[in-house]
Amino acid sequence: xxxxxxxxxxxxxxxxxxxxxxxxxxxxxxxxxxxxxxxxxxxxxxxxxxxxxxxxxxxxxxxxxxxxxxxxxxxxxxxxxxxxxxxxxxxxxxxxxxxxxxxxxxxxxxxx
Amino acid sequence: xxxxxxxxxxxxxxxxxxxxxxxxxxxxxxxxxxxxxxxxxxxxxxxxxxxxxxxxxxxxxxxxxxxxxxxxxxxxxxxxxxxxxxxxxxxxxxxxxxxxxxxxxxxxxxxxxx
Numbered sequence: 001x002x003x004x005x006x007x008x009x010x011x012x013x014x015x016x017x018x019x020x021x022x023x024x025x026x027x028x029x030x031x032x033x034x035x036x037x038x039x040x041x042x043x044x045x046x047x048x049x050x051x052x053x054x055x056x057x058x059x060x061x062x063x064x065x066x067x068x069x070x071x072x073x074x075x076x077x078x079x080x081x082x083x084x085x086x087x088x089x090x091x092x093x094x095x096x097x098x099x100x101x102x103x104x105x106x107x108x109x110x111x112x
Numbered sequence: 113x114x115x116x117x118x119x120x121x122x123x124x125x126x127x128x129x130x131x132x133x134x135x136x137x138x139x140x141x142x143x144x145x146x147x148x149x150x151x152x153x154x155x156x157x158x159x160x161x162x163x164x165x166x167x168x169x170x171x172x173x174x175x176x177x178x179x180x181x182x183x184x185x186x187x188x189x190x191x192x193x194x195x196x197x198x199x200x201x202x203x204x205x206x207x208x209x210x211x212x213x214x215x216x217x218x219x220x221x222x223x224x225x226x
Contacts, residue, residue: 004155043156043201043216056213090155099144099163099205103155 002027004093004104012110018079021107025072025093031055032074033101034066037088046089049074078109086111115139116204118217125192125224133220135185135202143205147176147187150199150219159187159200192224 005024013019025032033056034046045058049068066076072093078085088108094101116137125131137145144163148156160169160176162185168177173190189196202217 042218043203045214088153092155099146099161101158103148103157105155106153108153 004091004102006089006091006104006107008107009105010108010110012112013081014112015081015083017081018077019081019109020075020077021089021091021109023074023076023091023093023104025074025091026095026102029093029095029102030072031094032068032072033092033094034074034076035090035092036060037090037106038086043090046076081111083111085109114218115215116202116217118200118202118220120220121218122221122223125222127192127194127224127226129192131189131192131222133187133189133200133202133222135187135204135217137183137185137202137204137215139183139204139206139215141206142180142183143207145176145178145185145205146203147174147185148201148203149174150201152198156201189222192222194224194226197222197224 007022031050033048035043037043047066048056052068063079068074088106090103090106092101092103119134146161147159150156159171159174162169162178164180175188178185199219199221201219204215207213
C-alpha cells in the first residue's frame with residue numbers, strides 16, 4: 001500500500017505570493033490533516049478534512065485555507081505569503097483503525 | 113503554556129548505550145499518547161500508541177511507558193544505533209479520533225555517536 005504523498009517536496013516563494021500544496025492520502029483513508037512545523041513552534045495543527053468537509057480548524061489566520069476532493073486528495077493554500085510562513089508543511093491521513101495516523105514526507109516551503 | 117512538556121531538549125549518546133526520554137502532560141481528559149520518531153526533513157513515524165489502560169508498549173528496541181495517574185510517559189531506547197538519531201515527539205490526545213485536539217511536545221533531539 002502506498003504511503004501518504006505530498007507535492008511538491010520543496011518550494012521557494014516570494015513574500016506576497018500565494019502557494020498551493022497537495023496531499024494524497026493512503027488509499028481508503030478519508031481523513032486528512034495538515035500541520036505546520038517550525039523550529040520555534042514545533043508541530044501545529046492547521047485543519048482536518050473528512051469526506052470533503054472541514055471537521056476541525058487550528059488557530060491560523062484566514063490566509064491559510066484548504067479543501068478536500070471526492071477522492072480524498074487534499075490541497076492547502078496560503079495566500080499573501082509572509083516570511084514567517086517558511087516551514088515544513090506536513091499532511092497526515094487516517095482511516096478506520098482507531099488512533100492511527102500516517103504522515104507524509106512534508107513540503108519544505110521557503111519564503112524569501 | 114504547552115500542555116505537553118518533553119525532556120531533555122536534546123541528548124547525545126554513544127552507540128550501543130540506552131537512553132530514556134520523558135514526557136509530562138496536563139491534557140485532560142486523556143484519550144491516548146503517542147510517540148513519534150522524526151528523521152531530519154521527513155514526516156513523523158509512529159512508534160507507539162497507548163491508551164489510559166495501557167502502561168507499557170514495545171516496538172522493537174523502543175519501549176514506552178505510561179502513568180496516567182501522574183500524567184507521565186517515557187520512551188526507552190535500548191542498545192542505540194546510529195539510525196536512532198532523530199527527533200522524538202510526544203503527542204497527547206484529549207479526545208479520541210479528533211485530530212484537531214492533538215497536543216504536541218516540542219520533541220527531544222537524540223544524536224547517537226559512534
